[in-house]
């Protein structure tokens with residue numbers, strides 16, 4: 001039985017071949033770099049007609065939309081399964097997309113299926129409709145499947161900055177010269193009734209007869225039926241067949257239960273793609289400069305990949321003095337990876353460093369169209385974009401992503417031009433300029449928005465500064481336990497989980513120390529080695545807040561095999577942020593998980609009061625932590641003597657609440673007070689100060 005699958009890849013890293021790119025595809029494709037940030041599910045309704053078998057429409061296949069959450073974005077893959085028994089060699093498909101993406105996301109559709117090659121695909125036009133579709137979702141108890149259909153609107157044209165709302169795209173594909181699948185879409189057995197209904201109702205039977213727009217509208221009427229019932233009925237018939245991506249093995253149909261590869265993560269469905277990791281070990285002079293060994297770094301990359309929703313199935317590395325400027329790894333290694341890709345059915349190859357646009361392009365070519373190539377930066381940016389919850393974090397990540405994309409976009413279109421020649425060449429060239437301008441406009445718009453959002457944050461900081469409570473910032477490597485510690489101190493309820501970059505936004509909580517003094521604890525974004533420069537820049541403003549702190553608490557996961565490297569990586573970032581003047585307390589956290597807790601406790605005690613050995617999870621060592629914080633805050637205080645007029649009793653209260661009072665005496669002009677107070681409060685007391693005798 002011949003079975004074929006067209007899988008539609010939104011936001012693929014691949015550029016469609018130029019001849020396949022219709023007019024509307026000549027748009028900048030951030031999505032190609034995996035930078036789309038669609039938060040909501042994308043929705044597809046598809047149907048098809050068989051032009052050569054009048055009266056016999058393709059009973060369009062069932063459809064599944066998966067959220068992909070790796071590779072720099074919420075990639076959506078649409079698996080299209082057609083169920084035709086027709087002999088058709090030319091078909092017309094109509095795919096409606098409702099993509100709830102944000103205003104900055106362009107959309108790229110790439111046909112990756114083998115029923116139709118990209119060359120045979122033509123993007124026809126955008127439909128305009130204002131039809132509001134009912135929301136469909138399947139909330140099966142397993143929570144493992146379901147997608148939603150939301151209101152569909154229209155952009156007037158396919159232009160990424162227009163696509164702030166749902167959109168509908170009509171696509172026509174012509175498979176007349178299809179060789180890869182012998183011109184057949186294949187036979188499908190698992191057709192729901194509704195599929196047929198839609199297929200018949202929606203589309204005409206021939207291309208000529210088919211007035212897409214009208215039919216499209218008609219189909220909308222029937223759409224109400226696509227309720228959860230339908231999807232729950234479909235639940236048991238979802239085994240999807242893949243065509244082997246290996247052209248040489250095009251005849252081999254590899255059956256795979258895709259459902260097994262969908263997992264629920266962060267409240268979303270994530271389709272696990274098989275990933276392969278590649279790194280290099282520096283030889284010679286460069287070797288001493290790296291903090292992490294290649295295996296350690298790959299181990300961390302694997303954790304990042306897991307956080308992003310990839311399933312790592314293998315890794316490799318090469319010893320090199322310098323990365324190859326063309327392909328990062330040597331030519332021999334490239335072929336070795338290509339072999340592994342085929343053998344392990346790899347879908348994504350992740351490189352452990354930031355790749356140049358040229359390297360990305362060459363590697364993409366070497367590994368073939370169906371393999372996505374991405375780098376550590378794209379992976380981290382993706383995780384950040386998944387995690388960003390507040391407006392500020394969202395803008396920061398978007399800015400970082402756009403800046404990452406800008407140079408790659410240029411090369412991408414260069415590549416297109418070279419491939420295409422002739423007419424498209426001119427178009428490509430023009431488009432580069434347009435695209436770059438659009439991206440630059442986006443960058444400045446994002447910066448402006450960030451500016452205004454940060455204005456609010458500044459107001460908040462100013463307000464906070466007017467109540468001069470000492471601020472203690474929790475800093476450290478990602479996953480060290482900062483949020484867990486804040487939760488223990490204040491019951492803050494901050495998300496703390498065993499994943500990298502759980503926290504992106506600083507959270508501040510007021511905490512009363514055992515000595516009765518108050519202070520504010522701030523949880524910050526975690527650091528990581530090889531932190532993408534774009535992210536450092538984008539998050540600098542957030543991180544700079546720690547420069548207002550009275551004390552930095554550096555939380556270290558002491559049970560981690562790379563604890564000392566992680567500590568050093570954090571020290572490097574702190575040095576960059578120029579906060580070395582702020583007192584620092586080291587917390588050796590997760591001592592409960594360490595191999596030899598006793599030895600660690602002894603070592604910490606031996607090193608003096610700059611280190612506390614504890615467990616934020618179990619609460620072990622908390623008294624020592626409080627004592628050390630109290631001591632450090634006291635040390636950071638300024639000794640002042642002031643006469644506070646009797647009318648300013650609240651100032652006296654504040655000094656008692658925040659400082660340590662040594663002397664209080666009632667004089668003619670007011671209360672004479674001698675105390676140790678936090679620096680901000682001492683500034684407030686400046687006009688009332690008396691020389692200390």
Ligand SMILES: Nc1nc2c(ncn2[C@@H]2O[C@H](COP(=O)(O)OP(=O)(O)OP(=O)(O)O)[C@@H](O)[C@H]2O)c(=O)[nH]1
Nearest residue numbers: 479480481482483484496497498501502503526616
């Ligand atoms: N065994 C043990 N686990 C801990 C301890 N502290 C934190 N954890 C666990 O470590 C994981 C990460 O903790 P988080 O508090 O999210 O770490 P974080 O430093 O805030 O991480 P990011 O926000 O990603 O930078 C969670 O699964 C915690 O339960 C500890 O003292 N002992």
Ligand SMILES: [Mg+2]
Nearest residue numbers: 482483502503
């Ligand atoms: Mg955290």
